[in-house]
Amino acid sequence: MSLRRRPPPIDGLAPSTLQLPPGEWASLLDGLCAHFPAVSRAVWLDRLARGRVLGDEGEALGPDTPYRVGREVHYYREVADEPRIPFEERVLHLDEHLLVADKPHFLPVVPSGVHVHETLLARLIRRTGNADLVPLHRIDRETAGLVLFSTNPETRAIYQAMFPERRIEKTYEAIAPALPGLEFPHVHRSRMVPGEPFFRMREVAGEPNSETRIEVIERGDTWWRYALQPVTGRKHQLRVHMAALGAPIRNDPLYPELRFRDAGDFQAPLQLVAKSLAFVDPLSGRSRRFGGCDAAGSHDSGSFGAT
Structure with a gap:
């Protein structure tokens, strides 16, 4: 049947x-x-x-x-007068199993709230004509960078299994305040649970369920550029962990304090970019890496002297 x-x-x-x-x-x-x-x-x-x-x-x-x-x-969901996100995605790779897209800041990966047609998924379906596209993971609307999609339902589950089994290495870059008193590389572990309001997360005492590895790429007087590698994939994990260390990511509207952004305000994007994805392909057995130098020029990750 x-x-x-x-x-x-x-x-x-x-x-x-x-x-x-x-x-x-x-x-x-x-x-x-x-x-x-x-x-x-x-x-x-x-x-x-x-x-x-x-x-x-x-x-x-x-x-x-x-x-x-x-x-x-x-x-079919519809939103009247859905706002246009005035930034464009890039397709970095496309084959019979996978698509790798470079997402701009402010564009959701999938429909959410007032964003229905203005999402990365909808744009890519319109661009490729492939109705079988499915994101294998997600990044926040405020975060820019690489997102991996399945293009083939027959092999989707094989690639999806890489994420819960932690067989894929994700690296982000962030601009955040200097942490001169911390030794690097640093590993931050904590227990994260839903916070208030419902769309925020918070750390509580207890067995850790989240882990991030943090290194410094570049040091400025006030702002440093960090490489962040999430070992686990909790909602807002990188943002919560950096804020907990006393170095909230630059322009973060949620952590450590909630700051509402007006509709249509695309100024001061969150200085967090998903830079690279690396894994051993479960079908071919060969090592694959997307991003790094390929994505370096696609986003303004912030500068130490900017306001």
């Missing part, structure tokens, strides 16, 4: 999937309005009329479609 495929992306955006929860609604429209109270009835009617809500066989559903608990419904 063949596996069902999700409906194809539209304008680079893959559909979201909802398994209809228990409820007594007569129609699909009533159920969607109840499940997504932030989306108006008029918006759902418009999506249904334009074929943006599909059944598990890819058929367009209508407002009078009966509500059936457990049915899979696929819908």
Whole structure:
């Protein structure tokens, strides 16, 4: 028996999937309005009329479609007046299994919040025409640099396994305050848990679940350039660890204190760049390295004298 495929992306955006929860609604429209109270009835009617809500066989559903608990419904997210991110990504490598992209600051990897079409994934699907693209890992919207994508569903799981098994070496560069009292290279370990607000992380006492190796590349009077190698992959790990050492990464809006950025403000990007990815290819057995010198000119990692 063949596996069902999700409906194809539209304008680079893959559909979201909802398994209809228990409820007594007569129609699909009533159920969607109840499940997504932030989306108006008029918006759902418009999506249904334009074929943006599909059944598990890819058929367009209508407002009078009966509500059936457990049915899979696929819908395409849309954001009115979605802001354009005025920076471009670069494709550094593409083959039958992998794509390596150099992401600019401020561009999300996948849809999140008000960013739906303006994401790295959507842009790459539109550019390559490959609806099977899937990111094998993610970096923060504020962080620039390398992201590895699977281009082939048949080999995806083989490459995905490299990350939880720690068989891939990731190196970042950051500009942060000087730490003259610390001996380098330095290893920082801590226990990280969700913080407040929900999108921040914090360190607490207990068994460490995060580890970062830190070295100094260049020393200035006030600012140093650091090489950061995350051994684990906790959310915001590098940012939290540097802030905990007393050297928060330059222009960080979250650590050590929360500073809100106005919509459309692309000034003062976070001075953190994913510089290189290195691993032994699980299919060919040969060593592979992306980035390093290849990505060095694609971002302004900050200068010691800039404000």
